[in-house]
Amino acid sequence: MNTIIDISWLQLALGLLILVIPIYILRRFKTKLIGSTVIAVVRMIVQLIFVGYYLEYLFKYDNPWVNLGWILIMVLVADFSTIDRSELKRDKGLLVSIFIATFLGVFIIDLFFLQFVIQLPNIMEAQYLIPITGMILGNCLRGNVIGINDFYYNLYRHQERYRFFMASGATKSEGLFPFFRSALIKSINPTLAAMATIGLVSLPGMMTGQMLSGSSPLIAIKYQIMIMIAIFAGTLLSVYLGIKFSLNVGFDRQNNFRTTILKKEKE
Amino acid sequence: MTLSFSNIDFAYPGQATPILRNFSLTAETGDIIALQGASGSGKTTLFRLLLGFEKPTNGTITLDGKELVNEELFQFRNRTAWLPQDLDLGEGSLEEVFFxxxxxxxxxxxxxSKEKAYEIFEFLGLKDTQWNTGFRSLSTGQRQRIGIALCYFLDKEVLLLDEPTSALDEASKEKVKELLFDKNKIILSASHDPWWTTRCNKIVKINSPVV
Known part of the structure; x- marks a missing residue:
């Protein structure tokens, strides 16, 4: 296998020229998205440059504590992002619940795959731990946003149904069961769709990256299968735990829904 | 069993005028009470307070002398059947949501059993309703009848009926009475329907109770 050809910064800048096409189309249709596009591209570049340099450092020193610290930072950022994008208020209890749920979702899956499947001598090894955690976490974040938003806003729209169940002798879990089910289905649907079409309509980023850096496609697909399973399991686990843990904050002692945790109370 | 509302004041958040002021009511087993009052006078609010969905600003609600909070409230919710004005059992077929x-x-x-349930549906005039019909596609009247059947089968000691006859003809009303009236229960109903209120054994006018 050939090793990957490095891209110079100049070549990368040349690559940005292709943006002329989408910007032209966006302008032609007066979408008012040019500003957002420019901001998104700049943010993406700055963030990735920052991460690139940081990962260079992480990979070079490969200190388990530093690696763990980096993961905690990633989980913390995902935590705030989940709360914000789920349209919930930044309540301390919610932040703690979602943080623990996300961390556990990622940690359990990491432990299983790195320790028992890949059987790494050191599961804290940056080369494996950081990219695999990042892949799982990114997908957990998407699943959490869809699941937690659906759970609380669906409940808000159909509070009378939940109340009817509670007034008919349901425990809190029984009253919330249909809402929980709906949230889990909605959060996992994109991953299911991705699993069902992978390889046919898309070559995933991780596999592409591995092949570009010289891995055999057969090794790349094994990692890809593993990562898809990890994403599926991690997403469902973190959505389940996220909702479960946040219930203590989202309901009062009489098991009534606290709508004050929602950003948009009148949807 | 004795259910008491004592000197209840209540205002919804953001509303300056309380919807209930110094409201009191005592209901005992065997009472079939019609709550009367204009729309917005607080009849439905009384049910919500009783079920603990809202908290009175002042006053207490007790069951056999014990205030309905925490564990007492959970136990009470297990002893009630509630027929809301617009029953929402969620997505799914009638069979799924009913059971x-x-x-x-x-x-x-x-x-x-499905047979027994359908027997009651038929009794209530739901002959053409299929088990696989989506609950959401049923009419208001059909949903109300399903709610009445639920109250019958749940067979709880306290029945809370919010406008139980609003979408029913007279023959059906008679059947509802036959199914639900029970001297071993407390029945609290909010109704504008004279047919219904004249068949209750107590009438309480909201804001000026005359039990």
Missing amino acids: YLFDFKNNKHKKP
């Missing part, structure tokens, strides 16, 4: 209530640990032993 879901009997999956609850507290209601399992009351689960009727």
Whole structure:
């Protein structure tokens, strides 16, 4: 296998020229998205440059504590992002619940795959731990946003149904069961769709990256299968735990829904 | 069993005028009470307060002398059946949503067979309703009848009926009375329907109770 050809910064800048096409189309249709596009591209570049340099450092020193610290930072950022994008208020209890749920979702899956499947001598090894955690976490974040938003806003729209169940002798879990089910289905649907079409309509980023850096496609697909399973399991686990843990904050002692945790109370 | 509202004041958040002021009511087993009052006078609010969905600003609600909070409230919710004005059992077929209530640990032993349930549906005039019909596609009247059948099968000690006859003809009203009136229960109903209120054994006018 050939090793990957490095891209110079100049070549990368040349690559940005292709943006002329989408910007032209966006302008032609007066979408008012040019500003957002420019901001998104700049943010993406700055963030990735920052991460690139940081990962260079992480990979070079490969200190388990530093690696763990980096993961905690990633989980913390995902935590705030989940709360914000789920349209919930930044309540301390919610932040703690979602943080623990996300961390556990990622940690359990990491432990299983790195320790028992890949059987790494050191599961804290940056080369494996950081990219695999990042892949799982990114997908957990998407699943959490869809699941937690659906759970609380669906409940808000159909509070009378939940109340009817509670007034008919349901425990809190029984009253919330249909809402929980709906949230889990909605959060996992994109991953299911991705699993069902992978390889046919898309070559995933991780596999592409591995092949570009010289891995055999057969090794790349094994990692890809593993990562898809990890994403599926991690997403469902973190959505389940996220909702479960946040219930203590989202309901009062009489098991009534606290709508004050929602950003948009009148949807 | 004695259910008491004592000197209840209540205002919804953001509303300057309380919807209930110094409201008191005592209901005992065997009472079939019609709550009367204009729309917005607080009849439905009384049910919500009783079920603990809202908290009175002042006053207490008790069952046999014990205030309905925390564990007492959970136990009370297990002793009630509530027919809201617009029953929402969620997505799914009639069969799924109807029997879901009997999956609850507290209601399992009351689960009727499909045949028995359908017998009551037919009695209530739901002959053309199929088990696989989506609950959401049923009319208001059909949903109300399903709610009445649920109250019948749940067979709880306290019945809270919010406008139970609003979408029913007279023959059906008679059947509802036949199914639900029971001297071993407390029945609290909010109704504008003279047919219904004249068949209750007590009438309470909201804001000026005359029990």
